[in-house]
Amino acid sequence: MQQATVDELTHIQRLWPSFEQLVGLRGRKMYAQIDERQNTYTVCTPVKEHDSPDRLGLQLGTLAGGWYLRGRLVGDPPQIYGRIADGVAELQATLPADDTRPLVEFYRRRDQIELWVPIRS
Template sequence: MPSKATLVELPDLHLMVSRADEFPNGIRPAWERLESKLASLKGRKFYGLTFTEGSQLVYYAGLEPVSAEEVAALDFPTLMIKGGTYARTKLFDWPRHADKIGEIFGELMRDFPKDPTGPTIEYYRSQSELHLLIPVVKPES
């Protein structure tokens, strides 16, 4: 199941995204819209992003594009996610434990000061390994 949380540095992420019409019921259709435009899913980097807008959660299925040409050809909106320090937990065999994702994000937010301007991030490392990340507020120096 989940690994112990660690702090990691992420680079800026430039992603093509498909916004879910609602949360959580619109998550699967958002992924289907994004994946249906791809010739293959192999070797691609996929991300799930959840933002808080007012009192609602907004979800985006995201994909790291291979080129500017792909962005133009697929015609999805793009988002830039600011890099920096993130708290990360790895969830193994995630398809069987997807129901634990919300609980794990809750634990991360309990244990680390989340930057409210950034999203929670699901990075689909493989068919069996999911990285759950939250942006961490840097302490004042």
């Protein structure tokens, strides 16, 4: 299940709380996809057995497959969120990114975020 907005901080800060309220956090894996070409930021979580995406007004989608260069940020919210852009930039400087696929943030735990930069295979 997913919900998208413009890739701008104020929009992102409004999207996360409303999405979390709709789907709940307990037992959820939470992701975000950032499509730099389309300037979109999409929050998403896998569909569970009793979920009703249509009833919640959410779309269905799939994380893009392929190879990713991964990095991990560790720290307490909200400070950890301010480190995401620099972490992505550091990963992008390492290898040529595949700009046909979105960047991914995987919110592993409250204090851990994995950053996935798609790379060409």
